[in-house]
Amino acid sequence: MIETRNINFYYGDFHAIKNISIAIKPNTITAFIGPSGCGKSTFLRLFNRMNDLIENTRLEGECLIDGKNIYEKSTDVDALRKRVGMVFQKPNPFPKTIFENVAYGLRVNDMGDKHFIKQRVEESLQAAALWDEVKDKLQKSAYELSGGQQQRLCIARALAVAPSVILMDEPASALDPISTSKIEELVHELKQHYTIVIVTHNMQQAARVSDNTGFFMHGELVEYSDTKKMFLNPDKESTQNYITGRFG
């Protein structure tokens, strides 16, 4: 369960997120759509405090995950990020072997012994539908994989530490259509075990994979509802315009 209460976020003087309150249910897929620069990625990165890395930023309001405000002083940010995994826009595997990429999170979080790690790597790669393609070359560099495979590797890497939430920041935008459909299938599979929040600029994708959709514009959450309703019968005119404009 993720919930934000009156969140405002600033880059210097720029008001990037304007008073957004939202609730995301567990084991659902939520898509954030909107034109570029609308704040959807910034909003997503609030959930695992990735925006902390950017200097000269400011946050107001609360963001609760499982009932606890993650912006409290006492929050263990590393533990939070372990619980809230993230997949980035461009595949960003480490310059390590395929095995070590997936094992990375387990190693940095001191999770289990050699045997456990080995088992967990296999499970994660299977969950990410990559195992059959890479099981014979686990010791090869991750950069030998294709772009789509790399992105699934990054998903496996995120799954390995057993998060409860997975954030996906336009995970298929850098991929070809076939790889994209594989990722979408995968996202659908993962829903059973994880809460997934996905940012996309591709509305068809949002319509295909998500249960709920939020439409962002100029830092505001214009509309947030069931995906079917959003695409068939949106409440707001600007949502309608955006969706039809893109489809038309």
Added chain:
Amino acid sequence: MQKKKIIRRILDKTTEYLLTFSGAITGIAIVFITIFLFTEGAALFKSPEVEQGYELYVHAQNPINTLSPAETKKIFDSEITNWKDIGGKDGEIKIFRIDDAFSVYPEDELGENYALLPQKLGELIAQDENILAFLPKQYAPIGSSVKALVSHNIQPSDYFLGKEWMPTATPVPFFGVMPLVLGTLLVSIVALIIALPLGLGVAIYLSELASEKQRRLLKPVIELLAGIPSVVYGFFGLVVLVPAIQKSLHLPVGETAFTGSLLLAIMALPTIISVAEDALRNTPRAMREASLAMGATQWQTIYRVVVPYAKSGISAAVVLGIGRAIGETMAVMMVTGNAAVMPHSIFQSVRTIPATIAAELGEAPAGGPHYQALFLLGCILFVFTMIISISAEIISKKKNYKPH
């Protein structure tokens, strides 16, 4: 109109040739340097072992035909005093130098311009079967009972493996470069051992931990320090480091290999920091974010992702640092004491290759063996740095993993 076009075309072509020519010249410069160094240096192996312009003479009955440089040295140092020790007849070796002739013969007996000297020397040698005369060739003794010892040319093995560097010793100079090569390597390697962890640490601090404000203040100062002339560092070493090391370590002198290493390390720090920091900062943001998003701490991200990613950049910096250290002349010369002996400890005075060249070239007569030996030292230095620079190039081009 037509005319203008033609002029333009000619101008265009001329410029192209001119530029091509300049490119060729700069390319050839290094070939030129190589050729000059090596021809001057290689001439050493065509020089005789005995001091230039001199020769060793013995009585014709003496069974000895040649002496090795080591034997000659021992004889003249009175470590060997009997011919039988070197395979001759029993008899005490009697050394005779040109100066001795003047105590035997009054100057007026020698004729104008010492014209009679060769003959007199011949007589002198004829009188004594045990004599070993070290004489200038221009007064080569005349007489049937005089025998000049066969003098070999200096051997490459004497030079490259020799353990004694005594370029001005008489009658046989020693050009063994081992003490200099080892001195150079010792000073440079210890310097690197000091500078590397410090430099890397500061680079990590600057690129990962320091605030933007601190970085903007420190980076230019570090760049400035990298540009300060080595002679200024040498001066600093001389007035500060040398006495400090002498006092704190209770050494007889403060000019030691360690002082040189310390100073070289200080000099290398700005370069290592600045290159390593650039390499670290070149690690893509996506790598850091990926690691942090997995719940890794900042420190885990640094040593598991950032440093490995910057590895090739950092190693190139290290290798270039070695090259600089090996070639550094003035600062090292000013603080290492310059004793050309085989180094046994780092708290002892040593002499490096560049310091030897700088200190001795001024006194070595052009074209003589000493001069040639110094050029050959230049060749060794040149080859060292070439190997280092080429390997740095290979390292920095080689990326462990290439993204698609």
Added chain:
Amino acid sequence: MNKKHSQFVAFLIFKLLGIIVVLILFSILGFIIINGVRVINWEFLSKFPGEGMTTGGIFPAIVGTLYLTIGSLLFAFPLGVMSALYTQEYAGKGWIVKTIRMMTNNLASVPSIVFGLFGMSLFVNKLNFGDSLLAGSLTLGLLALPVIIRTTEEALKAVPDTYRAASLALGATKLQTISKVVLPAAMPNIITGLILSIGRVSGETAPILFTVAAYFLPHLPSGVFDQAMALPYHLYVLATSGTDIEASRPMAYGTALVLILIVLTMNLLATFIRRKLEKKRSK
């Protein structure tokens, strides 16, 4: 919490390291500045050394270094810029360019004392210039050459290809394109490289030891075949082989500070030009 502890310890070490190293480096600068500032005045800069280099000034050394710097760059700057133009603008990507680039790269890593050896052998002995400003300038110029070539190449690379295409598309010849479009655009960066190499050349000692530098001269050099004094060599002499080393120590501090000031000025100038250029671009 284990990984948090190790982060704490590691960062503590790095911060300490950073502070220590920065302090050491700053103290070197501070040491020379504090000791040197006491000595530097107009007399020090404008007078000849006196009484076995224990009094007076360093005027001839300043003039000598000025001559040497100008002389070396007169030769190295045009040659370096032209070769960079050749490799960047004219030559193809073939093995000739690769070889030339590799050779200039290697030239940059040759130790300065080796340049000194070469300069002595070729300019002083073979060409019979003797110990002279000419021989010293050529030797120093050779040393500056790879620096100038590299910075010029970088400057030319930074000029967008669209500039060239636009000019050529308007019917300009290659020469016109280079002289009217490419070079002006690259000039600030080229000048920055030139300024930095001034800093480098003016501080070099080893190459001038046997090609020009004089221990002491009672008069200024009057022609290119004269010997000259030079700041870095003068500092070396003052520090190691003056008639009374203790008494000439203040002179040495002053000379060291002048050398640092030259490098500092050149760095500031280069930064200034770079800043100005960046502002111009962003407008």
